[in-house]
Amino acid sequence: MSGAMTSLESKDLPSRILPRKRYGNWLAGTVLALVVLLVLRSAFTNRNFSWPTFGHYLLSPAILFGLARTIELAVIAMALSILVGIALAIMRQSSNRVLNAVSGAYIWLFRATPLLVLLLLLYNMAALYPQIALGIPFGPDLFTVGTNTVITVAGAAILGLTLHEAAYCAEIFRAGLISVEHGQREAAEALGMSSALMMRRIVLPQAMRAIVPPLTNQFVNVVKTTSIVSVISMPELLYSAQIIYARTYETIPLLLVVTFWYLVLTALLTVAQHYVEQHFNRGRAGISAPASRKLSRLALEAGR
């Protein structure tokens, strides 16, 4: 209640406070609407898009079967990558130097190998080791099996994707573990928790906050990367479409069908990410979003 206030009172008090007019928004919005309109017009007038063909194949059994294989492959590979990734991240932080070095070497090796090369190598594993034997090292074999019966197309695809993605997941998890304040570990230790218990119940749940966004990124990547396994003739989404257009030459509509389904899968993952993030953010925002809205509304009303 000092000089500034008194000098203001001597003048007229402003009657309203208004936001700035945002002409930029209107301008950009108009331009964008025009562009979208042009694209849509071209998409619907250009007969080469052949939308009827798109509609015909969108829900065709061959495509849906390929879609199911893509989902299956992505989910299995991602689940395994997460498990291997967590193990590698914990090993990387371990005071055991051997574990630490093994994890470092793994991450280096599988981040360095292009997935395409890795898949082809695994697919042709039989050329390197025609048979896989289970036995006593340097002793007799107990059990022998042909490599090609173990590493099937699907097996090679899952193995390849997992080996590759696990290396990336490991680094994502390591970043998450580092992000948890050191005091949390000390408090857990002082309460007599073993490091396994501390990791499982205190550190990892809090690390998840930093892990979920890049991990979802990784998942989206895996969904799309499954299209690479078409090189080893795995009938996933892309390969299923390729089989059809190799026969009918309807390349563009079928690639649009494939694109459509990848868009849907990614959208679903984005929605899932939102809920997973909400789950791991509990206790962090201070108060829940609805409560916070209510509070600010009350504050506004009180101010009036």
Place this chain on the structure above:
Amino acid sequence: MKDFDGKPVGVPAVDIRGVHKLYGSLHVLHEVDLVVAPGEVVCLIGPSGSGKSTLLRCINNLEKIQAGVIYVDGGLVGYRQVGQDLIETTQRQTCRARQHIGMVFQQFNLFGHRTVLQNLIEAPIHVQGTPREQAIERAKTLLSRVGLADKHAAYPAQLSGGQQQRVAIARALCMRPKLMLFDEPTSALDPELVGEVLDVLRDLARNDMTMMVVTHEIGFARQVADTVVFMDQGRIVEHGPAAEVLESPHQERTKRFLERVS
């Protein structure tokens, strides 16, 4: 122990003998000897970097020592003695030995993803195997003892610093500790919140809890401590009954420090 006579009876709660602690070439603790009797309240004071927090952290093996030995309630924490050597124990054994030493940190270190009640019952259930209902009942009793009965469903981020520190104290107490270590429990608090935490400490002291408190609150030390230990540059400079050390210190360094802080 309210009757300080310098000679504790029975097994001491803490018995520190000739402890040295080094960080590389930095000598943080230098030939430290200290005996704490059951029920005694010891306040450790001294300038920052004097090693008082480190000493506290050595007691529950959050820090390793390079020479000497620390007995807590007659046993070792984090080590076992074989002949003339102390050998680090397995993690399992270290965890078991730590269970009855409560620790409260300057930064509270509550588990942010757990509610207040979950913070309290986590370790009793998963470390000590206490049945859930029993742990919850005990947690609720302790929460009302620190004046936070109504906050059991809140998350730590929703509480003030003083409330968080009181929860942290209750969490440590939920493990039924025989010894409580407080590492500057009020240093991260706004001045008006210090009182509520010190009240809880006073209540504990009245109930004969053995406590070692690293603190800058000289007034609190004067009121509550049986014994005050003044440390400087990794050594115990002066050690005696609270009134004696704080009112008529023998050492020049203690005098200078007390003049500066009060």
